[in-house]
Amino acid sequence: MFSIGTVARQTGLKVPTIRYYEQVGLLGAPERTEGNQRRYGKDQVERLGFIKHARDLGFPIEAIAALIDLAEHPDRSCAQAAEIAQRQLEDVREKLERLTRLEAELSRIAKGCSGTGVADTCYVMASLADHAHCGSEH
Amino acid sequence: MFSIGTVARQTGLKVPTIRYYEQVGLLGAPERTEGNQRRYGKDQVERLGFIKHARDLGFPIEAIAALIDLAEHPDRSCAQAAEIAQRQLEDVREKLERLTRLEAELSRIAKGCSGTGVADTCYVMASLADHAHCGSEH
DNA sequence: CTAATGTCTCTAGCGACTAGAGCTTCAAGA
């Protein structure tokens, strides 16, 4: 049985984050000592590892809850898990696309700066003020 | 003088968003009609366009406030504006990097799915449960 | 004049935590 601090160190999560996951129902309530402190078993530590990994990959809490639910009903089809992963992948790809365009635009803006007075000549300001300066949509 | 709805249509912002920008001090309080409705002048519409564009490029509100402050003091150096843009560019690049790695990992995970029972064979689950399955850091 | 649309303020909610106050419990050393 591990204290919350020990589990935090093991999983890389922060202590309040673990409590938060319990609060939102991602993790069942652990046992408690007589003095009301949480004590986690191996299973729960593993689940927290799963959650951490999924969060690192950007899965929203809700999707993780669905995945955990699937894991607890092994009779269900793997297709649902694949679908969740697929959705996440598409989400990431969309963000990538958008960020790629932003990067192009911003580097164009940032490069154009002359470093002189801001008044009429500042390229950054002009670019932001007038969308027509832009190279592409965003 | 334009009503808030008209300005919203002109700038592409939503009505509550415009009120929000006023609330957080990004935009000065506009004139009001006798009936207490906001009426905006050309200058303010322009500024809202500036804000919209900067937000679309991902600048946080605080950075936009700093840019507006610079715009109102044309004697200051353009270097500060360039610095803000540079910071934003770096931020975008960091996110891009991270997302690129996530995309690789997720597409590997999503592709590996066999579509059969979730029990022992689900690749999605196994990948999430065990970080050792991963091809790279994230 | 009426009806429809627009606008007002205010509060609360989103997601995923994070910070802090004020208290209690635990574990290790003297």
Next chain:
DNA sequence: TCTTGAAGCTCTAGTCGCTAGAGACATTAG
């Protein structure tokens, strides 16, 4: 056994950038 300091507890509120909704008032077109 006692003490001390770290770690834990609950609760509330704050973060960011909006968004939604309630209930009331203003404006405008026909």
